[in-house]
Amino acid sequence: xxxxxxxxxxxxxxxxxxxxxxxxxxxxxxxxxxxxxxxxxxxxxxxxxxxxxxxxxxxxxxxxxxxxxxxxxxxxxxxxxxxxxxxxxxxxxxxxxxxxxxxxxxxxxxxxxxxxxxxxxxxxxxxxxxxxxxxxxxxxxxxxxxxxxxxxxxxxxxxxxxxxxxxxxxxxxxxxxxxxxxxxxxxxxxxxxxxxx
Numbered sequence: 001x002x003x004x005x006x007x008x009x010x011x012x013x014x015x016x017x018x019x020x021x022x023x024x025x026x027x028x029x030x031x032x033x034x035x036x037x038x039x040x041x042x043x044x045x046x047x048x049x050x051x052x053x054x055x056x057x058x059x060x061x062x063x064x065x066x067x068x069x070x071x072x073x074x075x076x077x078x079x080x081x082x083x084x085x086x087x088x089x090x091x092x093x094x095x096x097x098x099x100x101x102x103x104x105x106x107x108x109x110x111x112x113x114x115x116x117x118x119x120x121x122x123x124x125x126x127x128x129x130x131x132x133x134x135x136x137x138x139x140x141x142x143x144x145x146x147x148x149x150x151x152x153x154x155x156x157x158x159x160x161x162x163x164x165x166x167x168x169x170x171x172x173x174x175x176x177x178x179x180x181x182x183x184x185x186x187x188x189x190x191x192x193x194x195x196x197x
Contacts, residue, residue, distance in 0.1 A: 004029060005076070007050030012088065012141060013140045016047060031070055048074055048087040053113065055092060060112045072123060077134070084132040088171050091139040093118045101139075106108035141183045 001024045007013040010026035020026050023143060031050055040046060051067045078085040094101055095108025109118040117137075123191045124133060140155065159169045 001025065001045065003027070003045045003047060004019075004038060004040060004043050005047045005049065006031065007048070007088075009172070010053070012050060012138075013049045016049060020047075031066065037073060037077075040074070040083050042082050043081070043083045045084045045086060046074060046078050048085065051088065051116075052111075053090075055111045055113045057112060060115075063112040063116050064119075067113065068119050068123075069119045075124070075127075078131060078133075079127070079129045080132060086132075086134045087120075089117045089121060089135045089137045090114060091137050093121065093137060103137075139183055 003020060003024050004027045005017050005020070006029050008017050009030045012029075014026075017026055017028055027038070027043075031037075031048070048071060050070070052063050057063055075085055075087075077083070090113070091101065092111065092114035093107045093109050094105065095110050095114070099139060107118055107121075109115045111156055121135060124135070163169050
């Protein structure tokens, strides 16, 4: 199968490419490096992982350019050329008050990043198409190739580094009241990589 992976230089993207490369013809693409739009003609799938993933980025126009406008373009091209489309959303669309995290729960995005994902989800609902479209709301994914993410790395990754350096993990006041899902990347890739034509 011929698969385009956007955001291939990112944390999940690098792992996705490595997981697919042995069995599929993988084309990698990063819009911020390449600048131009990739051709999708002749592809079987687009796995769209490329985005500004920083939840602290405050430049709304920049976030929406890369996360919303580019996603809309890619999906339109996928529909036009009959290419299946899989893309990364985020659990951040739920906001801070949600405790059940069901697909049909009310959404309450709190950051430009979360809004960009929320808006693209809403856009998809306005379309009709004959291709397979799958969106995944990631929670706390961790695994190899997180080093470049700095403060945006998963808590698991940061805790592990802190323990290796100091022998301790420092938590914040009240942290015993929080519960979070942590998803090892190998499980995520195993679940996602069931491609069909």
